[in-house]
Amino acid sequence: MSVHDAVPVSLAEIARIAGVGRAAVSNWRRRHDSFPTRIGGTDVSPQFSLADVERWLRDSGKLMDIGGRELLWPRFEALGSRNESGLAIAEAARRMRSSKARIAHPELSAQAHELVGEAAKVGREEGPRETFEFLLQRWLETHVRQLSTTPPQLAALMARIALAVRLGPVQEVLTLLDPACGTGHLAAAAVQEYGVPGLEVLACERDPALAALTAGRLDFLADDRDIRTRVATADALRDDPFAGAKADIALCNPPFNERDWGYEELATDQRWTHGLPPRTEPELAWVQHLFSHLKPGGAAVVVLPPAVASRKAGRRIRGSLLRTGALRAVVSLPPGSAQPHSVSLQLWILRAAQDGPAAAPPSQHALLVDATRFARPGTREPSPDWDGLGSFVLTAMATLDQVDQEPPKGAVHVPLLDLLDDEVDVTPGRYTGATAEPSRKELADKWAEFGSLMTDLADHAQRLSALDFGAGTPQTTTTVGDLAKAGALTLRAGQQPPDSAATAPGGTVPFLSIADLLHDGTPSGMVPTGSAPVVAEEGDVVVAGVARAFKAWVHEGPPMALGPQLHVLRVDAEKLDSHFLAGCLSAPANGRQAGTHASSSSRVDIRRLQVLQLSLEKQTVYAETFRGLRAFHELLTAAGGTGNGLVSDLSDRLAAGRLTT
Secondary structure, three states: OHHHOOOEEEHHHHHHHHOOOHHHHHHHHHHOOOOOOOOEEOOOOEEEEHHHHHHHHHHOOOOOOOOHHHHHHHHHHOOOOHHHHHHHHHHHHHHHHOOOOOOOOOOOOHHHHHHHHHHHHHHHHHOHHHHHHHHHHHHHHHOHHHOOOOOHHHHHHHHHHHHHHOOOOOOOOEEEEEOOOOOOHHHHHHHHHOOOOOEEEEEEEOOHHHHHHHHHHHHHHHOOOOEEEEEEEOOOOOOOOOOOOOEEEEEEOOOOOOOOOOOOOOOOOOOOOOOOOOOOOHHHHHHHHHHHOEEEEEEEEEEEOHHHHOOHHHHHHHHHHHHOOOEEEEEEOOOOOOOOOOOOOEEEEEEOOOOOOOOOOOOOEEEEEEOHHHEOOOOOOOOEOHHHHHHHHHHHHOOOOOOOOOOOOOEEEEEHHHHOOOOOOOOHHHHHOOOOOOOHHHHHHHHHHHHHHHHHHHHHHHHHHOOOOOOOOOOOEEEHHHHHHOOOEEEEEOOOOOHHHHHOOOOEEEEEOHHHHHHOOOOOEEEEHHHOOOEEOOOOEEEEOEHHHOEEEEOOOOOEEEOOOEEEEEEOOOOOOHHHHHHHHOOHHHHHHHEOOOOOOOEEOHHHOEEEOOOHHHHHHHHHHHHHHHHHHHHHHHHHHHHHHHHHHHHHHHHOOOOOO
């Protein structure tokens, strides 16, 4: 296998290939003199030859149950280019399905073509679809900061909404359109959700690699379903490959905040029946593009940033969409529903009017749904309660055309007269905030939740109060600076992205600043991947270097860019436990001792922060205790919030004279 002789792999990749934890690989490296020699990287992050690793694992009997696909991925990653690796995976998918398939991407390198052939062979041996999905998932994980994908749960919900809202009978062939399909998450969800006799999928994507992967994905789905697919590589706004085609269902998660979307050349485009989208409102161009492709009674569901619902520049188009009955509902999603995860995105539900003499007049109401409460509490990274969210939104959609039917709490039918004011703001929270007081059952549920929190709080308090802090020999400490010199960790300071970052090409990554940390700890911005010099990966320790916001924690979730006065510490897992390190650093006394001045706005010298010198085994014990202390603090916060809510609810009832005496 000459192609992968020089392919480098990390300790983490070796662990994944062998199906073990990284600690096990580190143990092999220490105990076995025959373990492959490092060919690159650093002492903290060494790299090894894939060929040497594979031979060693096989000779040592540690690769008996591992399939060939695990060995394939490092070689695709070694191709270097995101586009070439993506096109190679798509080409492999075609060859997996048919060894006689013509070459669709001759521009691939000789190395890529050789790898495609070997991947096709592995796929035919271990399952074509499974192998393709494995490679696709690894590709998506590797390039997560350059891509904006639709989570499968949200894609499925959008498909269900569209089918529920669409008017008219299910035809023999249902047509689905996604004009900005990415890697095909929405189209795949639609295929899996729609139980119709036939389905025609029209998908478009301007990125050739993403379009090719979508085609591969849909081809596999078409093998056992009655569907036809057409995937085009084009910019749907500038050069619509499906001009004139009409769809029963349209789903879309378009790119956000793009200024160069074709404003000048498309000024007289016939799709703008509700008004020319302003240069700063590309999302409203996508909305009208989708609407122009709908059949009578057809429905579209599109993901949009929340600002589209209220920006002044788009109020005329929003007003026209409402007056004509095109915009039927808006749903505010909880943070974490899709990228950017820190933002409460929205779903806009559009529907074309039915034609003919029996067609109903445009509705005089719009359904606004605030589903932000379905964010899971107690998690650092936003994560929706998908089951609760889906049930709530679909229940609300069932009342879309039944104005006399009361929607569930958090949803409301708003008369167009109330919406068509000077602002034409369709943000659901503006109209659902003044909801009725909690029912008796809801109040009882709140008390039950509070009781559960107090029980958990008491359990944690009992365990923590039993800790023995008796007098003993003071433990030796070291500093972060000394640990960095010893190679136990690497330390990098966050930076402000350059002014040109807003126009940089590529994907985006959440950006955390000190101001965000002082507010609620949620990143409030996004920066292009290439302009983010310091990024915290999962498992890194993040430290705020300002006295008033001093804090240290282990980052969990997708990568996150750090601004000035934030620092990322990446540990050597053989020497340091991340949670132990974060626990030691987060002690308030540590920040006070390392502060450069006495004021609350002073900087904290991260290199002077103290860390206990303990064996890795003892660090694990301390790490678990630090986690318990953090959980205790989170429970205190949650109990305080729930308790304050109960005080507010009871105060309103008492002030209204509702007490039964």
